Amino acid sequence: MKLTEEFYQIPVAPERHLKMTYAQLNACGMDFDFTSVLQDGKDFHKITQDICVSYQKFHEGHLTNLFFSRKTPVLLDLGDAELISYYSDYIELRYIISGHLEVEIEGETACFTDNEICFISSMACHRESIKNSECLLVNISIDREVFNEVFLGNVSMTPLQQFLRKNIMKYSDLQHYLKFTPTGKERLTQIQDYLFHIVSEIRGRQPGYMDISRGYLIRLMDELSSGYQYNFSRQESALYAEKLFESVTEFMKNNLTTVQMPALTKAFHFQPNYFNNLIKKQTGMTYSEYLVYLRIERARLLLESSDLNIEEIMWMVGYHNKGFFYRKFTESTGLSPAKYRARTAGQRKS
Incomplete structure (x- = not known):
């Protein structure tokens, strides 16, 4: 050498x-x-x-x-x-x-x-x-x-x-x-x-x-x-995990329509099990559950703050099956996308 x-x-x-x-x-x-x-x-x-x-x-x-x-x-x-x-x-x-x-x-x-x-x-x-x-x-x-x-x-x-x-x-x-x-x-x-x-x-x-x-x-x-x-070092391991989780979340939010596990492994050089463990420890959710959560949160924001129709919003957050999107949204919020938009619009007026 x-x-x-x-x-x-x-x-x-x-x-x-x-x-x-x-x-x-x-x-x-x-x-x-x-x-x-x-x-x-x-x-x-x-x-x-x-x-x-x-x-x-x-x-x-x-x-x-x-x-x-x-x-x-x-x-x-x-x-x-x-x-x-x-x-x-x-x-x-x-x-x-x-x-x-x-x-x-x-x-x-x-x-x-x-x-x-x-x-x-x-x-x-x-x-x-x-x-x-x-x-x-x-x-x-x-x-x-x-x-x-x-x-x-x-x-x-x-x-x-x-x-x-x-x-x-x-x-x-x-x-x-x-x-x-x-x-x-x-x-x-x-x-x-x-x-x-x-x-x-x-x-x-x-x-x-x-x-x-x-x-x-x-x-x-x-x-x-x-x-x-x-x-x-040991004292900073928790801080490291927290900051890495924030970076992973930011990456997922910026790529909601296309993000998949292979994209994460390529971007951050970790194996799928690592991401599952990281997300589970930080949120209590699996990777798939957390991705659904981020997509529904983005859909809620768009329903509240834009005039885009529901199908456009569905595509923007990465869903292509209307029935699946409606089911996940309803499971998360207790309301269909249309009813959620109507309720939030009414709250703003009042």
Whole structure:
């Protein structure tokens, strides 16, 4: 893999190979593209450019960092047995090249393994376990404004991509982390390629490197949201299900005349059983029952607010059989469409 090869092949000048503790690192004043300060009694990290990249190797109770600073690469062997918890003002993207990483995030222990990607929210208190981790990873630190800009970019998106981008940005202060797990070798190769290009651009710092890196981040997100499975931390699972349900409902409402289960599975990359379980948990209804509910609710609205005839409304909400439509409408409201319109018209007049 190119990422692994790069880590072991990048030349580091002897004077840039450092061994120090975390406290010494904070006090040394060297430029690693980030700073660490005490703020309100807590360790707080800030980055000094929009996108920063580093490698981290956890091996036999030791942590080695390879930083790409503004000058030349710095290889840092950290002397601490464990890290202290810290906050940051940026989003962290971590790709596990090989091995396993254990991170404590807001009191929850999260584990990541080969080829998984983790987003850690800004302001989430976290620390990596040196003792319990054995891995090589790429760490990409992204300024919050750049993150929002990149992941809400004006590119063509599937409903799933729209959902992920909107909610990663909107709830970045609520979600502590988001884990992506690979689902196919071809997409994994593409992900690795984008990551390699981001690392190469940040390391090389040629004219326009930051804009090029942003472009690769956009492509990376597109691949993640269509080719990876993703999991929120336990605290956010309910919020995730609620927001996903809202997005599924919006999709169904916008496609009432044509929506079928295959369209949902194609748009959101889940199996039919997942949608049935999601809708059942949120509404108590099956997918079919919920679709009928949405169609009848739209028919009620049109009967109340328009002069369209009943047959036109029937077609607009996705029904082609008049008898079936009348039966479902009557079961739902207790009235036929004609009587429902007459009653609501009378209520408006009174």
